[in-house]
Every structure is written in C-alpha cells, then in structure tokens.
Amino acid sequence: SQKIEQNSEALNIQEGKTATLTCNYTNYSPAYLQWYRQDPGRGPVFLLLIRENEKEKRKERLKVTFDTTLKQSLFHITASQPADSATYLCALGPASGGSYIPTFGRGTSLIVHP
Amino acid sequence: EADIYQTPRYLVIGTGKKITLECSQTMGHDKMYWYQQDPGMELHLIHYSYGVNSTEKGDLSSESTVSRIRTEHFPLTLESARPSHTSQYLCASSEGGTGAYEQYFGPGTRLTVT
Numbered sequence: 001s002q003k004i005e006q007n008s009e010a011l012n013i014q015e016g017k018t019a020t021l022t023c024n025y026t027n028y029s030p031a032y033l034q035w036y037r038q039d040p041g042r043g044p045v046f047l048l049l050i051r052e053n054e055k056e057k058r059k060e061r062l063k064v065t066f067d068t069t070l071k072q073s074l075f076h077i078t079a080s081q082p083a084d085s086a087t088y089l090c091a092l093g094p095a096s097g098g099s100y101i102p103t104f105g106r107g108t109s110l111i112v113h114p
Numbered sequence: 115e116a117d118i119y120q121t122p123r124y125l126v127i128g129t130g131k132k133i134t135l136e137c138s139q140t141m142g143h144d145k146m147y148w149y150q151q152d153p154g155m156e157l158h159l160i161h162y163s164y165g166v167n168s169t170e171k172g173d174l175s176s177e178s179t180v181s182r183i184r185t186e187h188f189p190l191t192l193e194s195a196r197p198s199h200t201s202q203y204l205c206a207s208s209e210g211g212t213g214a215y216e217q218y219f220g221p222g223t224r225l226t227v228t
Contacts, residue, residue, distance in 0.1 A: 008154075034216065042220025043204050044157070089157075101147065101172075102217070104157040 002028045004092060004105035010094050012111045019077040023090035026071060030092035033063045033066055034102055036097045044104075047088075048075075080112045117141050120205050120220035127195055128228055135190045135223045137205030146188040147217065149204040150174060157204065163188060196226045 036044035063076040091102035118139040149157040159172030208215040
C-alpha cells in the first residue's frame, strides 16, 4: 500500500542552523509534492510545491529537493529562527485513482532553540 | 491569511446530538475538502467537492454527510455524535481544474463528544 514516512521524532536545532526534514514514500509515483507548516491547533499553511520533473525549488530561506529515484524529498530551512518552530507536513499527489487531492504525511515537529 | 472560515472553533457535545460544522470561503474556489486529524497523526480526507451539487466521500470512512449548495459554503453534519467522533476537523479549499494546487485550510473545529 502507499505509504508516506516522516520522522516522528522532533527535530531540535539551535537558532541560525539549517534544519533538514525528510519525507520518504513507497509504492507511490507522485506527480508533485507539497510542504505545509502547521502550528498547534491551527490548519496547515502551504509553503512550497515541487513537481516530479523538478530537482529543487527555493523560496526565501526554504529549499525543497525531490528525488524520484530515492523516493525522497528533503525540506531545508536555512538560518533557522525560533519562529520556525512548528510541525511540517509533506503531501504527495495524485493519490491512487488519479485524484489530484494530495495525501498527507504525519509531519515532523521542528523546535528551534534560541 | 487565507479567507476560509470555520465555526465553531471548539465544540463539546453529548452523545446522540446532531451537529453541523460550518465552513465558508471567500476565494471563489470550486474545490472544497473536509479532513479529520487526530493529534500527531495524518490528515485523513473524509469528504470533498469539485463544485456546487458535487460531493464525494474520501478515503476515511465517515458517518458524516456534507452538502454543497453554494460555492462558498461546505457544511459537514453528524446526525448522531459519538465519542469516536472526537477529533479535529479541518476544512480546505483549492482552485479548480486538474493539476496540483495548494490547499487553503481553515483554523479547524475541535470536537469533543462526551
């Protein structure tokens, strides 16, 4: 069955360092991958989208890579700040059957210490 | 800030009650979605709509029902609430057409059934 794996353990890093979060998937051939940020008690907020024919995407301090051979996406936040502390979700689409509705992973919690 | 609203934000209700969770968006999006999310877990799609008078069940079996009479409004109804319905319910919308589109999420409704 299709599976999306994100590290369930929280990532703790010091302010100013680069945070790297991982999204692995199996039994899936996604046409695109999205990253969202979710704060406690709130809905997710879209950050970046990368398509299967793209290797890398950047937006300000954020960078996403997409390796369809390794079936993995890496999400980087450079010069991290305490305000970056949140849970980061990856979402893959399309789901089986061709629907373009993305399927979400559980997310990884990032804690940036001042 | 996305223009998508959910009410109520929090609801505590007894078993057997009928409840309706409201969701409205002012972006004119054709596609709308309902997700259920338990703490630390994935978002599970329970219903979606591609436009007025279009509703479909999602991947997660749910005893809830939805309606889409107006583009901007996508309420979710539980005819008889049970403790197993206790969860966070997130409404989202996205642009229409095929392809990958970011989803805009509301703030969520935290439902507790006693």
